[in-house]
Amino acid sequence: MKRLSKSLLFTGLALAWACSPEEEPIVHTPEIHYYTPAISTSLQVAGFPQPERNIISEQGVALGKKLFFDPNLSANGKVSCGTCHTPELAFTDGVSLADHGVSGKKLHRTAPAIFNLAWQSDGLFWDGGAHDLESLNFGPLTHPDEMGADLDALVAYLENELEYKEQFKIVFSQEQIESAQVARALSQYVRTLISQDSKYDRWQRGEESFGEVELKGFQLYQKNCSSCHQEGLFTDLGFHNNGLDEEYPNPPELEGLYQGRYRITSNPEDMGAYKTPTLRNIALTAPYMHDGRFQTLDEVLDHYQNGIQVNETLAPELTWGIKLNSIERDAIKAFLNTLTDSLFIQKHQK
Numbered sequence: 001m002k003r004l005s006k007s008l009l010f011t012g013l014a015l016a017w018a019c020s021p022e023e024e025p026i027v028h029t030p031e032i033h034y035y036t037p038a039i040s041t042s043l044q045v046a047g048f049p050q051p052e053r054n055i056i057s058e059q060g061v062a063l064g065k066k067l068f069f070d071p072n073l074s075a076n077g078k079v080s081c082g083t084c085h086t087p088e089l090a091f092t093d094g095v096s097l098a099d100h101g102v103s104g105k106k107l108h109r110t111a112p113a114i115f116n117l118a119w120q121s122d123g124l125f126w127d128g129g130a131h132d133l134e135s136l137n138f139g140p141l142t143h144p145d146e147m148g149a150d151l152d153a154l155v156a157y158l159e160n161e162l163e164y165k166e167q168f169k170i171v172f173s174q175e176q177i178e179s180a181q182v183a184r185a186l187s188q189y190v191r192t193l194i195s196q197d198s199k200y201d202r203w204q205r206g207e208e209s210f211g212e213v214e215l216k217g218f219q220l221y222q223k224n225c226s227s228c229h230q231e232g233l234f235t236d237l238g239f240h241n242n243g244l245d246e247e248y249p250n251p252p253e254l255e256g257l258y259q260g261r262y263r264i265t266s267n268p269e270d271m272g273a274y275k276t277p278t279l280r281n282i283a284l285t286a287p288y289m290h291d292g293r294f295q296t297l298d299e300v301l302d303h304y305q306n307g308i309q310v311n312e313t314l315a316p317e318l319t320w321g322i323k324l325n326s327i328e329r330d331a332i333k334a335f336l337n338t339l340t341d342s343l344f345i346q347k348h349q350k
């Protein structure tokens with residue numbers, strides 16, 4: 001595929017050059033259907049943000065979905081976005097550190113859940129190093145330990161597939177496919193991954209009730225967890241040090257990868273701070289934390305109870321740990337289970 005790419009690209013350019021605008025045949029493309037996804041009040045967000053230069057359309061989302069699950073975008077034809085972001089696991093991959101990219105090398109961070117990201121437009125990745133979905137997508141597409149794609153070869157592949165060629169033309173009204181369009185279509189699809197139909201949501205909307213244990217768990221969550229895992233999205237979209245490590249080694253070849261948010265801001269207060277992950281679908285997204293160090297929710301609760309490492313940047317509310325007896329622990333887990341959204345999982349099967 002790589003060898004072909006350049007010549008195909010040049011042929012494409014030559015053709016585009018050869019026909020003047022007047023000679024372009026009139027193409028009747030079906031009308032594009034733009035839409036805004038419906039948002040439940042239980043998400044507690046105002047509106048649905050999307051960049052003006054990439055408004056969601058039905059056709060764009062369908063194209064993005066096809067790209068998301070297409071392993072042919074990768075250098076070895078085996079890895080798609082869906083390899084590390086599987087729908088059944090709320091778009092995670094179930095391992096601590098993936099080695100299923102094209103190089104087979106282990107990544108340094110765990111694959112986060114991919115949903116409700118429309119509201120995280122500034123501050124994607126565990127350290128917030130990516131500003132928007134559109135530009136983020138080039139990371140996994142081209143990273144040698146993820147999909148390792150050569151963008152020219154990628155575009156050539158898409159130009160050669162009739163179905164893709166037609167879909168791109170409809171969505172972007174342009175003859176020539178560009179790699180930026182790949183990123184845009186993927187982003188349209190990702191923005192429509194919205195989880196808002198868990199038992200918690202139905203309870204919030206008055207459609208279902210909580211049992212006594214779930215209710216107790218909710219109150220414990222409000223008291224101990226909601227300052228960071230804020231209700232609605234179940235993240236404050238902020239960055240905190242939740243006491244995982246006492247020190248943050250910095251091997252030069254890793255360029256601050258173990259230093260969390262500090263790597264991006266160089267602000268000493270951000271040392272060891274990571275983005276608060278959502279608690280939605282948490283029963284499906286183990287292992288936990290930026291490096292997948294905990295396998296179960298019990299290990300996570302053990303950490304908050306007894307494992308907090310105290311240093312200057314630790315979030316102050318965690319200084320003494322979060323003490324829960326076994327009844328309270330069961331209640332919190334029961335509440336966390338109400339955040340599983342089976343409808344979301346069903347709806348977004350590959």
Ligand code: HEC
Nearest residue numbers: 080081084098100101109110111112124125126140141146
């Ligand atoms: C080999 C595994 C792998 C593949 C393939 C992969 N990702 Fe990821 N993805 C990750 C990891 C690991 C991270 C976290 C990186 C970090 O935070 O430093 C991530 C982070 C993300 C995020 C940020 C989520 C957030 O909450 O900040 C998005 C969005 C995303 N990936 C989308 C994609 C898309 C789209 C593709 C396909 C083009 C893709 N990924 C392919 C492993 C993968």
Ligand code: HEC
Nearest residue numbers: 224225228240242274275276277287288289290300315322
């Ligand atoms: C001071 C803010 C803060 C408080 C309070 C807090 N968390 Fe967290 N939580 C975080 C941050 C930040 C992370 C990610 C840390 C990392 O990966 O380095 C996290 C990670 C998690 C994870 C792993 C999620 C994943 O996808 O990997 C779970 C589960 C979790 N917290 C549950 C809880 C529960 C339950 C409580 C209350 C008992 C709680 N947290 C209290 C900030 C907080």
